[in-house]
Amino acid sequence: MKACKGDWVLIHNIVLKASERAPQVPADTKEVPLECWVKGFLQSDGEIGEEVEVKTMTGRTEKGKLIEVNPTHKHNYGKFVPELLKIGMDLKEVLYGGEAHE
Numbered sequence: 001m002k003a004c005k006g007d008w009v010l011i012h013n014i015v016l017k018a019s020e021r022a023p024q025v026p027a028d029t030k031e032v033p034l035e036c037w038v039k040g041f042l043q044s045d046g047e048i049g050e051e052v053e054v055k056t057m058t059g060r061t062e063k064g065k066l067i068e069v070n071p072t073h074k075h076n077y078g079k080f081v082p083e084l085l086k087i088g089m090d091l092k093e094v095l096y097g098g099e100a101h102e
Contacts, residue, residue: 010071011064
């Protein structure tokens with residue numbers, strides 16, 4: 001996929017290889033590289049997988065492998081927990097005296 005200069009993109013780079021990690025970090029952390037994902041405005045045309053440069057919202061310039069064009073948020077708050085719904089309703093009853101105070 002082609003990305004054009006000025007597109008909002010996500011890049012990725014390796015900050016430290018596993019072998020370069022500090023000796024005091026936990027063993028499982030030492031086994032993996034320190035990675036960085038940055039969103040910014042593409043400074044020249046590029047293709048997914050190519051090394052590109054972006055300018056972040058704060059004005060920093062960063063280089064990395066182009067991962068995604070117009071990245072979206074993919075986080076959520078997990079699966080529905082029925083117990084939390086019940087707790088919320090019970091709390092509303094305790095604090096506000098039920099439906100009469102809505």
